[in-house]
Amino acid sequence: MSTHNVLEARNGLSRLIAESQAGSDVVITKRGTPVARIVPIGPVDxxxxxxxxxxxxxxxxxxxxxxxxxxxxxxxxxxxxxxxx
Known part of the structure; x- marks a missing residue:
């Protein structure tokens, strides 16, 4: 699992989505507090x-x-x- 603040997430969303597609959970924080998570959803049928x-x-x-x-x-x-x- 990786953790990124809102600014990092905004500037690197494509990279974070790629991380998630590779199987990692990505946590977004605001002022150090987790507020969102990007998780892989698995293959789409x-x-x-x-x-x-x-x-x-x-x-x-x-x-x-x-x-x-x-x-x-x-x-x-x-x-x-x-x-x-």
Missing amino acids: VVRSGRLLVEWIQENPLPERLARVATDLDAQIDENRDAWE
Whole structure:
């Protein structure tokens, strides 16, 4: 386990996340008092996560006033594509 103050955490968050991904617990302190911990969450089951997302979307559809068909979305993207470049 490593301990870092808020300033170190702010300036080195990517490094602390990498430490956590490598299996270490990282403790953030404020004025010497532990206030937060970054811990590894383990491997993510992408298949399960995707399935849960699809189930959630099916159970919570958009209101009719917000729903659009794919061809309308594609047309809107094509219209605005020039602004991205």
